[in-house]
Amino acid sequence: MSIxxxxxxxxxFRRHPRLTRALELAVRPFEAASKKVVFGCKMCGQCxxxxxxxxxxxxxxxxxxxxxxxxxxxxGRCEVIPGMMCVWVKAERRSRWLPWGGAILKVQPAxxxxxxxxxxxxxxxxxxxxxxxx
Amino acid sequence: MTRPIAPVLRLExxxxxxxxxxxxxIATGDGADPDEVLRRVRxxxxxxxxxxxxxxxxxxxxxxxxxxxxxxxxxxxDPIMHVTCRDRNRMALQSDLLGAAALGVRNILCLTxxxxxxxxxxxxxxxxxxxxxxxxxxxTVLRHGRYLSGREIRPAPALFPGATENPFAPPYDFxxxxxQKKVEAGxxxxxxxxxxxxxxxxxxxxxVRDLGLDRTVPILAGVAPVRSARSAxxxxxxxxxxEVPDAIVRRMExxxxxxxxxxxxxxxxxxxxxxxxxEVRGLAGFxxxxxxxxxxVAEIASRARLTPARASLSAHVEATxxxxxxxxxxxxxxxxxxxxxxxxxxx
Ligand code: SF4
Numbered sequence: 001m002s003i004x005x006x007x008x009x010x011x012x013f014r015r016h017p018r019l020t021r022a023l024e025l026a027v028r029p030f031e032a033a034s035k036k037v038v039f040g041c042k043m044c045g046q047c048x049x050x051x052x053x054x055x056x057x058x059x060x061x062x063x064x065x066x067x068x069x070x071x072x073x074x075x076g077r078c079e080v081i082p083g084m085m086c087v088w089v090k091a092e093r094r095s096r097w098l099p100w101g102g103a104i105l106k107v108q109p110a111x112x113x114x115x116x117x118x119x120x121x122x123x124x125x126x127x128x129x130x131x132x133x134x
Numbered sequence: 135m136t137r138p139i140a141p142v143l144r145l146e147x148x149x150x151x152x153x154x155x156x157x158x159x160i161a162t163g164d165g166a167d168p169d170e171v172l173r174r175v176r177x178x179x180x181x182x183x184x185x186x187x188x189x190x191x192x193x194x195x196x197x198x199x200x201x202x203x204x205x206x207x208x209x210x211x212d213p214i215m216h217v218t219c220r221d222r223n224r225m226a227l228q229s230d231l232l233g234a235a236a237l238g239v240r241n242i243l244c245l246t247x248x249x250x251x252x253x254x255x256x257x258x259x260x261x262x263x264x265x266x267x268x269x270x271x272x273x274t275v276l277r278h279g280r281y282l283s284g285r286e287i288r289p290a291p292a293l294f295p296g297a298t299e300n301p302f303a304p305p306y307d308f309x310x311x312x313x314q315k316k317v318e319a320g321x322x323x324x325x326x327x328x329x330x331x332x333x334x335x336x337x338x339x340x341x342v343r344d345l346g347l348d349r350t351v352p353i354l355a356g357v358a359p360v361r362s363a364r365s366a367x368x369x370x371x372x373x374x375x376x377e378v379p380d381a382i383v384r385r386m387e388x389x390x391x392x393x394x395x396x397x398x399x400x401x402x403x404x405x406x407x408x409x410x411x412x413e414v415r416g417l418a419g420f421x422x423x424x425x426x427x428x429x430x431v432a433e434i435a436s437r438a439r440l441t442p443a444r445a446s447l448s449a450h451v452e453a454t455x456x457x458x459x460x461x462x463x464x465x466x467x468x469x470x471x472x473x474x475x476x477x478x479x480x481x
Contacts, residue, residue: 061249061260062219062220062246062247062249062260062262062265063262063265064246064262064265064266065265065268066265066266066267066268066312066315067265067267067308067311067312067315068303068304068305068308068312069246069266069375070246070298070299070300070303070327070375071248071249071303071374071375072303072304072305072374072375073303073304073374073375074303074304074377075304076304076305079248079249079252079374079375080249080251086304088305088308089304089305092305092307092308093305105311105314105315107267107271107315107318107319108267108268109268109271110224110263110264110268110271110272110282111263113263
């Protein structure tokens with residue numbers, strides 16, 4: 001994760017698991033609602049929106065986090081859902097508008113599914129994601 | 135022309151020789167008959183360095199890729215086992231890779247996998263726990279003696295992971311970059327989607343060369359013979375990610391419906407594409423995808439003068455041993471020197 005959180009903040013959340021849980025319960029509905037409306041968020045718990053052209057990769061029927069599959073149709077639509085634009089075609093196009101668009105080239109590690117459904121914001125603050133990641 | 139049977143050369147060694155490499159995908163049997171797999175592989179094995187074994191292609195259930203690959207390994211053919219992310223999570227993938235390595239299957243092609251909606255079990259639960267790139271990373275981690283969890287594996291499985299790229303699917307500008315990502319993740323060789331549009335492929339390779347990727351990883355261009363106008367149209371309209379230019383469909387239509395004529399035309403188109411691709415710099419060889427038509431491979435190999443690296447190598451060794459003074463040997467010596475240069479380069 002490229003967002004760096006100061007160590008004292010991480011330490012605080014680590015030392016107070018019950019407080020962290022309570023905070024998560026409060027934050028989660030707000031995060032879910034706002035990101036769902038704007039980005040079609042699927043609450044995977046490890047947000048990489050800023051590295052994928054502000055396009056949620058979990059909207060891809062294959063939940064690909066590192067780029068498009070080989071089946072994208074010639075008009076840019078999805079191989080699985082022909083009525084939908086491929087999320088990666090959108091992500092690539094949008095990433096060009098972002099000053100940090102090159103982040104799309106970062107190799108994304110495997111998702112930690114044990115964090116699915118949790119608040120990515122709190123996860124970042126508490127530094128508790130992708131434990132299994134290579 | 136009959137060639138002496140060349141010794142088996144591991145795919146990795148074939149690439150290291152710097153000589154053009156030829157691989158081919160076969161269809162694995164529909165059922166549990168090992169003879170069906172062996173019949174198909176025998177049609178192609180003399181003409182290639184390694185044989186690809188698909189993993190439930192197009193989402194249609196077939197014999198497990200690891201089993202078919204093990205049958206090939208037992209026959210003395212170096213298999214390239216396809217591994218997709220569609221049907222197995224990271225635990226099953228790891229145990230399958232270890233099992234395959236134990237059976238002599240080292241080359242693995244890491245794929246995302248065709249979605250099941252197009253297959254024969256559209257209601258199956260899609261897994262996609264990892265994506266193809268994370269699968270390359272996983273194979274690399276295993277290769278270096280660790281599970282994804284960090285636990286040690288001793289001895290580490292000697293895996294040789296490869297990946298694919300499709301220059302013919304949007305976003306076109308991103309495809310070379312995605313290839314770069316795969317190389318970064320640990321891909322040691324690349325096989326591409328079937329080429330019918332050589333112009334698009336050349337543009338892709340130009341960008342690949344700009345990125346210096348052709349010098350880091352051997353890239354094999356995918357080529358296939360079409361058997362009829364109907365199958366050309368099917369590929370154009372029904373197979374997502376496949377680009378079949380109208381000119382090719384028209385040529386197949388003109389060839390008519392008589393079997394010998396249309397099949398001959400299909401092979402001719404394929405050979406022409408191979409010739410055109412030879413002009414594209416940065417390729418390490420060809421990957422044939424005969425799509426249930428393994429019988430065509432011998433004909434394509436002879437018409438396009440495709441020689442697997444192992445055959446070129448053994449011819450070279452024989453020639454130098456036979457007549458050290460002749461012009462032939464001098465030419466071969468030059469090839470030998472070239473070979474060594476490539477070796478250092480790729481090692
Ligand atoms: S076409 Fe795009 S959205 Fe559809 S499965 Fe492939 S990568 Fe995902």
